Amino acid sequence: MASHVSNPYLALVLFLGLLFSSKSFASVAKMGQFIKAKNYNAVVREFRNDPRKKLLLNDSRAVMYVAIASENLGAYKQAYYFYLRLLFLKYGNYYRMIQKKLDAGDFIESEKLPNALKVQYWKIYTSIGKHILTLEKLNANAQKDVEILKKFSVILTEFAFREDLIEKLDSSVDKHITELKLKKNEFVWRLYADIISWQREVTISSSLSSAELVLTNQGICAGGSFSFENHYRSYFLDACFAYGTGSISSVSGINYEQGGVPVMGLKFAPGMSFFVSEDKAEIGFKVPFFYNIQELENPDTSVYIIDNGSDLSYLLSLYSRWPVKNFFFHTEFSKFLDQDTIMWSFGVGMKL
Amino acid sequence: MKKLLLLILLTLSFKVFSYPHYIGHGYPSCFNCHFNPFGGGTLNDYGRAVGATAMAADHLYPSSWDNEKVAYHSGFLFRPPKQKYLRNQINYRGFTLIRNPGSSETEKTQWITMQLDGRAVLKFGDRDQYIMSGSISYTPRPSSPTPGVKDESDIRSREYYLGYRPTPSFGIYAGLMDKVFGIRVVEHIAYSRMLPQVTQNDQTHGVAFHYLNHGWEGGLHLFLGNLNQEEDLQMKGASLLLEKTIGEIHRVGASVMRSENEYLTLTAVSGQARVSLKDGSSVQAELGQVMKQSTNGLVDTTSRYALIQTYLKPVRGLYLLTNIEYLKNDTQSDEYTMRWGPALQYLPIQRTEFRVDLYNTRNFNPKTSVKDTWLLMFQTHIWL
Numbered sequence: 105m106a107s108h109v110s111n112p113y114l115a116l117v118l119f120l121g122l123l124f125s126s127k128s129f130a131s132v133a134k135m136g137q138f139i140k141a142k143n144y145n146a147v148v149r150e151f152r153n154d155p156r157k158k159l160l161l162n163d164s165r166a167v168m169y170v171a172i173a174s175e176n177l178g179a180y181k182q183a184y185y186f187y188l189r190l191l192f193l194k195y196g197n198y199y200r201m202i203q204k205k206l207d208a209g210d211f212i213e214s215e216k217l218p219n220a221l222k223v224q225y226w227k228i229y230t231s232i233g234k235h236i237l238t239l240e241k242l243n244a245n246a247q248k249d250v251e252i253l254k255k256f257s258v259i260l261t262e263f264a265f266r267e268d269l270i271e272k273l274d275s276s277v278d279k280h281i282t283e284l285k286l287k288k289n290e291f292v293w294r295l296y297a298d299i300i301s302w303q304r305e306v307t308i309s310s311s312l313s314s315a316e317l318v319l320t321n322q323g324i325c326a327g328g329s330f331s332f333e334n335h336y337r338s339y340f341l342d343a344c345f346a347y348g349t350g351s352i353s354s355v356s357g358i359n360y361e362q363g364g365v366p367v368m369g370l371k372f373a374p375g376m377s378f379f380v381s382e383d384k385a386e387i388g389f390k391v392p393f394f395y396n397i398q399e400l401e402n403p404d405t406s407v408y409i410i411d412n413g414s415d416l417s418y419l420l421s422l423y424s425r426w427p428v429k430n431f432f433f434h435t436e437f438s439k440f441l442d443q444d445t446i447m448w449s450f451g452v453g454m455k456l
Numbered sequence: 457m458k459k460l461l462l463l464i465l466l467t468l469s470f471k472v473f474s475y476p477h478y479i480g481h482g483y484p485s486c487f488n489c490h491f492n493p494f495g496g497g498t499l500n501d502y503g504r505a506v507g508a509t510a511m512a513a514d515h516l517y518p519s520s521w522d523n524e525k526v527a528y529h530s531g532f533l534f535r536p537p538k539q540k541y542l543r544n545q546i547n548y549r550g551f552t553l554i555r556n557p558g559s560s561e562t563e564k565t566q567w568i569t570m571q572l573d574g575r576a577v578l579k580f581g582d583r584d585q586y587i588m589s590g591s592i593s594y595t596p597r598p599s600s601p602t603p604g605v606k607d608e609s610d611i612r613s614r615e616y617y618l619g620y621r622p623t624p625s626f627g628i629y630a631g632l633m634d635k636v637f638g639i640r641v642v643e644h645i646a647y648s649r650m651l652p653q654v655t656q657n658d659q660t661h662g663v664a665f666h667y668l669n670h671g672w673e674g675g676l677h678l679f680l681g682n683l684n685q686e687e688d689l690q691m692k693g694a695s696l697l698l699e700k701t702i703g704e705i706h707r708v709g710a711s712v713m714r715s716e717n718e719y720l721t722l723t724a725v726s727g728q729a730r731v732s733l734k735d736g737s738s739v740q741a742e743l744g745q746v747m748k749q750s751t752n753g754l755v756d757t758t759s760r761y762a763l764i765q766t767y768l769k770p771v772r773g774l775y776l777l778t779n780i781e782y783l784k785n786d787t788q789s790d791e792y793t794m795r796w797g798p799a800l801q802y803l804p805i806q807r808t809e810f811r812v813d814l815y816n817t818r819n820f821n822p823k824t825s826v827k828d829t830w831l832l833m834f835q836t837h838i839w840l
Contacts, residue, residue: 301794301818303828320818320825353825363823380770381480381735387768387776422798424768424778426739428731433739435766435778437798444558446816446828448796450764450780 131160135169147173164193171227180235181249187227195221202259214263222265229256233273242284253277286335293330296434296453300325300346300371303445306400306412308358315357319412321367321398323348325449335379342373342390352400358408362401369396375423383427390421392438394447417442430455476639477767477777479730480738481510484699484707485673486640491543491577491589493627493666494675494697495640497615498545498577498589501537504530508806513773516805530806533840540584543577547593551811551835558830570656571595575615583624589631590616614659627666632659636677637695637711638726639742639763643813647761647783647795651746652713652724653691658682660691673707674698681717691715691722705732711744720755723747736769745787760784775801779815791821809837 131154138146151160151170160166171186191199198221205212214222232253239246253274260270299322306317327344346369354360372395377388395416402410421438435450476486476495486495489503499507508530509523517526531537532544550569556562573593580586592613617631634640635654649655662679675697681690693715699707707730714723726744733739742763749756762782767775779797799813815831 301820303818303825318825318827320820322820349822351821351823351825355827361824363821378770380768381733381737383733383735383737385733385735385737385768387770424766424776426731426733426737426766426768428733433764433766435780437778437796446796448816 131156132163132166132169135166135173139169139172142176144173144176148177148179161189162193164190167193171231175227175231175234178238180231180238184228184231184235184252187224187231191224191228195224206259206262212262214265217263222260222263225256225260225263226266229253229260229270230273232256233277236277237280239280239284242281242288246281246284250277250281289332289334291330292333292338293328293456294432294453295328295456296344296432296451297324297326298344298434298436298449298451299323300344300348300447300449302394302440302447304412304440305443305445306352306410308354308360308408308410310358310407310409313357315360316355317352317360317410318355319350319352319365319398319400321348321350323367325369325371325451327371328453333379335384337379338377338386338388340375340377342371342375342392344371345369346371346396350398360403365398365400367396367398369394371395373421375421377423377425385427386423386425388423390419390423390436390438392419392421392447393417394419413442419447421447427455475642476730477738477740477765477775478511478736479705479707479732479740480734480736480767480769481506482705482732482734484701484705484730484732485668487666487668487673491579491587491619492615492617492629492633493668494634494636494664496634497591498543498575500543501531507803511773512803512806512808513771515773526806541578541580543579544575546574546840547837548572548839549835549837551833554832556830557832569594569596583621585621587619588617589619614656625667625669629664629666630662632661632682633664633677634659635679635695635713636664636675636697637713637724638697638744639728639730639740639765641740641763641765643779646763646779647781648726648742648744648763651759651761651783652726652744653715653722654713671701672698673701673709679715681715688718691717691720693722699728705734706730719751721749723749736767736772736775738767740765757785758787760787773803777801779813791819794818794820807839809835811835811837 131150135147135150138144138150147169151157151166154160167186167190171183171190174183174186198217202212232249236246236249236253257270257274261267301320301322304319306319308315308317323346325344325346327342329340329342331338331340333339348367350365350367351363352361352365371392373390373392375388375390377386379386393416397415398412400410400412402408418441419438420441421436423434423436425432425434431452431454433452436448438447440447483489487493489499489506490496491498491500505527508526514526528536537543549571550567553566553568555564571593573591575589575591578588590613592611594610595612596610613632615632617629617633619627619629621627635658637652637654638648641649643649644656660679660681661683662677664675664677667674677695679693681692683690693713695711695713697709697711699709702708709728711726711728712724716722724744724746726742728740728742730740731738744761746759764780766778769775777799779795779799781795782792784792795815795817797813797815799811801809801811803809813833813835817829819826
C-alpha cells in the first residue's frame with residue numbers, strides 16, 4: 105500500500121476512481137429508490153442528467169434500473185438496448201459462447217445455463233417484441249427489429265424457455281407486421297375500356313310551344329385511373345375519353361327525331377372505395393365531371409331553339425370492381441345531378 | 457293424426473330459389489346445400505346451417521352465441537331434426553313493386569305474393585340416396601294465365617320428384633322440376649330465364665340425370681312438358697348442362713336445350729361462367745341464344761341475351777349486387793335493350809331476407825330514343 109501511495113500518479117488515479125465511484129453509487133442508489141417508488145421518469149432523468157453517463161453504462165445496477173424504467177414507461181426499444189447492455193455486462197462470456205455455438209450450429213446444453221441468463225434473454229426478446237407491436241409504419245428499421253426478434257426467439261427456443269409465451273408473442277408480432285403491410289399505401293395505375301351509355305333530357309321550343317326530347321347515347325369510354333391505396337381503401341382519380349353516337353326523339357308535342365348523332369366527351373372523377381374481399385373486390389363512390397360535345401340538328405333556327413343544357417355536367421356514382429389477378433371487371437351507375445337521368449358503364453381493364 | 461300430417465306434408469311443397477352467387481363463399485355446386493342437385497327447392501341440413509352461419513348476419517344474436525349454437529337452431533322450427541327421414545320447410549316471399557318510381561303520372565305500386573308454400577323431403581338410405589321431394593304453394597295466378605292450363609288454381613305445386621343416387625357422384629331424378637339449363641339465378645324476370653323459358657312457371661315433367669366429381673358437374677334432362685297443360689302445348693325435349701371447375705373455386709360451362717310442341721320448336725344454347733372473388737364476392741355471367749321456329753312460320757326469331765351479375769359482400773349478411781342484362785329480341789334487328797339493376801340484399805338473421813332492387817331499362821335504336829323505364833322492388837323472404 106505504501107508503495108502505491110508513493111507513486112503520485114497512481115494515487116491520483118485511485119483518488120479519482122474513488123471519487124467517481126462514490127458519486128456513481130449515489131446516483132445508482134437514487135435510481136434504486138425511484139424504482140421502488142415506481143417513479144420511472146425520475147430514473148431516466150437521473151441517468152440522463154448524470155454527467156458520468158459513460159461510467160454508469162458500466163454499472164450493471166444502473167443499467168438494469170434504466171432498462172426496467174424504460175420498459176415501464178413503454179420505451180421498449182430503449183429497454184431493449186439497456187437489457188442487451190446488461191447481458192453483455194453480466195453474462196458477456198455466456199453470450200459469446202452461445203453465439204459461437206449458434207453460428208457453428210452446435211447444440212446448446214440449456215440445462216447447464218443459469219436461469220437468470222435465460223431471463224435476461226427473455227427480457228431482451230419481449231422488449232423488442234413489444235416495441236414492434238407499437239410500430240405504426242413498416243420501414244427498414246422495423247424490418248431490422250423483426251430480424252432481432254427472430255434471432256432471440258430462436259435462442260430462447262433453443263433454451264426451451266417459456267415456449268408457449270414465445271409462440272404467442274411471435275404470432276402477435278407476425279399479425280401486427282401483416283397488418284402494417286396491409287396498411288402500407290402504394291400508388292397504382294390502371295387502364296380500362298368501358299361500354300358507356302347515358303340519357304339526357306333536351307328541350308325544343310318555338311315561340312308557340314315547347315316539347316321535351318330524350319337523348320340516348322352509347323359508346324366507348326377508354327381511360328385510366330391513378331390511385332393511392334392500401335389493402336383496405338383507395339383514393340383515386342379517374343378519367344376516360346368517351347366516343348359514341350346517340351339518338352333523340354320527342355317525348356310529346358313537337359315531332360323531332362334524329363339518329364346516329366356523334367358525341368365526344370371527357371369524364372373525370374375523383375373517388376374513394378373500400379376493398380371488401382381477400383381478392384380485393386371493391387365498392388366506392390365517384391363524383392364525375394362530364395364534359396361532352398354533341399351537335400344536335402336544329403330543324404329551323406328561325407323558329408326552333410334546341411336547348412341541351414350545359415356541356416359540363418356533374419354526377420354521383422356508385423362504383424364497384426372485381427379483380428382477377430391483374431385484370432378486372434368494373435361497373436359504374438351514376439345519376440346526373442341536374443336531371444333525373446342516368447349514366448352507366450361497365451368494362452374491363454388491367455392494373456399496371 | 458301424425459299420418460295425416462305426414463300425408464299433408466308430402467303433398468306440400470314450395471319453390472325456393474337458389475343462389476348460384478354463393479360460389480363466392482366457396483360453394484360452386486348447388487348440391488352442397490340443396491336436395492335438388494341443380495339448385496332450388498328444399499335446403500338440406502348443411503345448407504340450413506351454412507345459411508345461418510355464413511350467409512346471414514350475426515349481430516342480432518346474443519353475444520354468447522357462437523356459430524355452433526346458431527347452426528343448432530337452423531333446423532325446421534328452430535330445432536335440430538330428431539329423425540333423419542323427414543325434412544320440412546315453410547317459405548314466404550313477397551314484394552312491393554313500384555313501376556316508374558318518382559313519376560307523378562305513371563308511378564304504380566302493387567304488393568305481390570310470389571309464394572307461400574310448404575314442402576317436405578323424405579330421405580332414406582345410409583347416404584340419403586333415396587329421396588322424395590314435394591311442394592305445394594299458394595301462388596296468386598299470374599296476370600297472364602299459363603297457356604293451356606284450365607281453371608288455374610292459386611294452390612299448386614311447382615316441384616315434386618323422386619330421386620335416387622346409386623353413387624355419391626351420380627343421381628337420377630324423376631318428376632316435376634325446373635329445366636336444367638343455364639345459371640339458375642333468383643331473378644325470374646331475367647332475360648336469361650325468360651327467353652329460354654326456364655322461369656318460375658316453366659317446370660316440366662321429366663327425368664334428370666346428375667353427375668358431379670371434383671372437376672366436372674353436369675346434368676341431362678329429358679322432359680315431356682308440363683303434364684298439367686293441354687297436350688298440344690306441352691314442350692317435350694331435352695337439355696344438357698356441363699360445368700367445369702377451374703382453379704378449384706371458379707366454374708365455366710355451357711348449356712344446350714331443344715324442346716317442341718305442336719306449334720313451336722325452341723332451341724337454346726348458352727355459355728356461362730361463375731368467378732369467385734372469395735369472402736362472398738363473385739361475378740357470374742351467361743351469354744345465350746334462343747331460336748324459336750313456329751309451324752306457321754310467323755314467329756321465327758333468333759334472340760340473344762347476356763347476363764352479368766356481380767356480388768359484393770361488405771359485411772356478413774349484406775350483399776351489394778348489380779344485374780347487367782342485354783336482350784336482342786331479334787338478331788336481325790338493330791334494336792336492343794339493356795337493363796341495369798343495382799340491388800341490396802340483407803339477411804339480418806337466419807331465415808330472413810330483405811332485398812331492394814332497382815331496375816333501369818333502356819332501349820337502343822339507331823333512329824329513335826325513348827325514356828328509360830324504372831322498377832323498384834322491396835322484397836321480403838322468410839323461411840322456417
